[in-house]
Amino acid sequence: MFRSEPRIIVDEDVETNTTNSFVYHAMMEDLLEKLKILNYEKEFLANLKMKPIHRYYYIIPKNPGEQFYLFSLMAAWLIRKSGRDIEQPQESHDPNDTISNILEQVKALGIKIECSPNKLKQGVGEDVVFLLNQLANIALEHTKLQWSPLVLPEEKEEEIEVIDDESEINLERVEEEMIAAYSDDSDDENLFHIGDINVNDRNTAPTQIQIDTDEDNWNLEVERVVPRLKITIRNDNRDWRSHLEQMKQYRSNIDHSMPLAKTQLERLYKEISSVLDKVGSREKYLNRELDTILEDYRQQLDKLSKVKEDYKRISGGVAERNRELAKLNDRLDTIKQQMEERGSSMTDGTPLVNIKKAVSKIKQEIVEMDVRIGVLDCVLLQSRIRDEKQVSNEFNTSAVF
Known part of the structure; x- marks a missing residue:
C-alpha cells in the first residue's frame, strides 16, 4: 500500500501577506535600480559619507533612528530632484514636523498615499518603500532621461587568418633554387645520383653511400636554407x-x-x-591570579549600580519638589500682583473724579433735552393753532355759500 502524501493547508491571510512581502521586496530592488540611474552614490551618499544601501534596508528594521533619518534625507533629495524645494532635514528636528513637510510636498507632486505618519516615522516598511518608489519615478520623469534602444551585438564568425610569413617552408621554391644552384656547376661530380647506389637485395639496406659533394658548397647551401626552414605556429586559445x-x-x-x-x-x-x-x-x-580582583570588581560594580539607582530615585523626588516649588512661587506672584492692584485702586481717587465728571455731563445733557422738548412743544402748539385757523376759515366760507 502506498502512503498518502500529507496535505498542506495554507491560510489565505498568510498567503496574501507573503505575496505582498514579495511584491515590496521586488519594489525595493526596483528602487535601488532607479537610485543608481539617478546617480545617488555620488550626489547623495558622497555628502553623507555612507555606504550604499542594500536591497533589504527599508524592509527589515535594524536601526530605527538611522533608517528614519536616511529615509527623510532621501525623500527630501528625491523631492528636490523632482523640481520642488524642501528644507534639509536634521537629526535635531521634530520627526512629526519632518514627516508633515514631506507629505505636503508629496501631495503637491500629485502622489496619492494613504498611510498614517506613524508608519513613516518608523523609517521602514511597505509605505516607506512605496513612497520612495513613487518619488523616484517622478524624479526620473523630471530629469528627462532618454532610454536608447537595446542593440544586440552581431555575432561574427571568426575567420582563420593565414599568416603570410616568409619563414614558412616552400618546397617548390627550395627545389628550384637547389636545381638552379646545381645547374650552374659545370662539374657533374657534385650531383647526388640515386642510381649509383648498389642495392644487392630489396630486403637489405645499402651499407655505404658515396657522395661526391664539396663540403664548402654544402655548408653554404645549408646556411642559406636553414633560415627558411623556420615554422611559426599561431597559438589558439580555444585549442584543448x-x-x-x-x-x-x-x-x-x-x-x-x-x-x-x-x-x-x-x-x-x-x-x-x-x-x-x-x-x-x-x-x-x-x-587564577585575577579571580579575586575580578570578584571585587564585580561587587564594586554592583554597589555602583545600586548607588546610581538611589541617586536617580532621590534626584527624581528633588526634581518633582522643585517643580511644585516653582508652581507655588508662580501662584504667590499672581496673588501679590492682585493685592497690589486692589490696594492701588482703593487709595486712588481717580474713580470718584470720573464719577463726578460723568454726573455733570449727564446733568448738562438733561438740560439740553429739556430745551429741545420746550422747542418741540412750541412748534407743536403753533402747528395746532395754524390748523385750527385753517379749519375755521373753511367753515366760514362754506356757511356763506
Whole structure:
C-alpha cells in the first residue's frame, strides 16, 4: 500500500501577506535600480559619507533612528530632484514636523498615499518603500532621461587568418633554387645520383653511400636554407591541446613547489600551535591570579549600580519638589500682583473724579433735552393753532355759500 502524501493547508491571510512581502521586496530592488540611474552614490551618499544601501534596508528594521533619518534625507533629495524645494532635514528636528513637510510636498507632486505618519516615522516598511518608489519615478520623469534602444551585438564568425610569413617552408621554391644552384656547376661530380647506389637485395639496406659533394658548397647551401626552414605556429586559445599543456605545466610547478611549501606550512603550524598553547596557559594563570580582583570588581560594580539607582530615585523626588516649588512661587506672584492692584485702586481717587465728571455731563445733557422738548412743544402748539385757523376759515366760507 502506498502512503498518502500529507496535505498542506495554507491560510489565505498568510498567503496574501507573503505575496505582498514579495511584491515590496521586488519594489525595493526596483528602487535601488532607479537610485543608481539617478546617480545617488555620488550626489547623495558622497555628502553623507555612507555606504550604499542594500536591497533589504527599508524592509527589515535594524536601526530605527538611522533608517528614519536616511529615509527623510532621501525623500527630501528625491523631492528636490523632482523640481520642488524642501528644507534639509536634521537629526535635531521634530520627526512629526519632518514627516508633515514631506507629505505636503508629496501631495503637491500629485502622489496619492494613504498611510498614517506613524508608519513613516518608523523609517521602514511597505509605505516607506512605496513612497520612495513613487518619488523616484517622478524624479526620473523630471530629469528627462532618454532610454536608447537595446542593440544586440552581431555575432561574427571568426575567420582563420593565414599568416603570410616568409619563414614558412616552400618546397617548390627550395627545389628550384637547389636545381638552379646545381645547374650552374659545370662539374657533374657534385650531383647526388640515386642510381649509383648498389642495392644487392630489396630486403637489405645499402651499407655505404658515396657522395661526391664539396663540403664548402654544402655548408653554404645549408646556411642559406636553414633560415627558411623556420615554422611559426599561431597559438589558439580555444585549442584543448594548449589547455592540456598549461595544465601539465601547472601540475609540474605545483609538484615542484609543494614539498617546500608543505614543510614551511608544517613548521608555521607548529609555531602557531606552540604560541597558542603558551597564550592559553598564560590566560589560565592570569584568570587564577585575577579571580579575586575580578570578584571585587564585580561587587564594586554592583554597589555602583545600586548607588546610581538611589541617586536617580532621590534626584527624581528633588526634581518633582522643585517643580511644585516653582508652581507655588508662580501662584504667590499672581496673588501679590492682585493685592497690589486692589490696594492701588482703593487709595486712588481717580474713580470718584470720573464719577463726578460723568454726573455733570449727564446733568448738562438733561438740560439740553429739556430745551429741545420746550422747542418741540412750541412748534407743536403753533402747528395746532395754524390748523385750527385753517379749519375755521373753511367753515366760514362754506356757511356763506
